[in-house]
Amino acid sequence: MPELPEVETVVRGLRKSLPGRTIVEVRLGHADFVDDPSLLADLLPGKRIAEVARLGKFICIRLESAPESGLNFIIHLGMTGQLTVCRASHPIGTHTHCFFALDDGRELRYRDIRRFGRMLVIPESGMDEFLGHLGKEPLEISAEEFCGDFSTRRARIKALLLDQRVLRGVGNIYADESLFRARIHPARIAATLRKKQLLALHRAVREILEDAIRFRGSSISDYVDAKGERGKYQQRHRVYQRTGKPCFRCRKKIRRVIVAARSSHFCPRCQPAPRTRKKIVSLSRELFW
């Protein structure tokens, strides 16, 4: 699934071919995930691509066309979205729903098997409001800000890591991998963590994401970059989808539990279960240990 490292890899790829190109035609197929399909088809043709950026898990393609102010073409890949650039003659894969023809004979294509993605156009003037719904960039947030944002929250740490209003870009894979690196159990209440643990987590999130970007992301099922190539970080996962396999640190079997309605993988020895009240201690043993 595309999370920050995968989206960053796609964005870096798009940056090599899109800036300077003009979109000449928009063709939409089964595109019910587009907020306003006719607006998209009306506004994009004739627009020149100025730059490509990443905002959390969103891809932001900035369009310019004097004398109007800029427009932002925003894409979220959801679970199975693929945004690639290829020759217009390139064979079309199944579930390819959007085509954006460019002025150099190539096409920006969007393929999305489950159609959990999202596409919208936002004028430059609306970007502040859009960004207001998103938390801080995990690669930019300082240790102080990170500790400040987490230390007062009574929610489970895993739920907060996944909450895009807290940090933008972390998803299930990197939340689990970061918690393992910081040796924190996913069900721990954020406010009960020691400063030292929050600092370790801040650092772990950053290191894991940077490492994953270096390996061009994780390809679990459908993720590919802008050239259609798979990532390699899935080979380096320490806990994610390793249920029953030995921990790389201590050899204890990796466990899987549901936290924040998401499967969460962790090492029961390296990431000790949260303390619980006596009454439910046996239940908690069963769930977390």
Next chain:
DNA sequence: AGCTCTTCCTGAAAGC
């Protein structure tokens, strides 16, 4: 505030 459940969707995998 924070949790759980539901919805969207398809394909892989498990169950029978």
Next chain:
DNA sequence: TGCTTTCAGGAAGAGC
């Protein structure tokens, strides 16, 4: 073998 069921998950919304 082949059909049916279950599950996975990012995000948003409902309800508690």
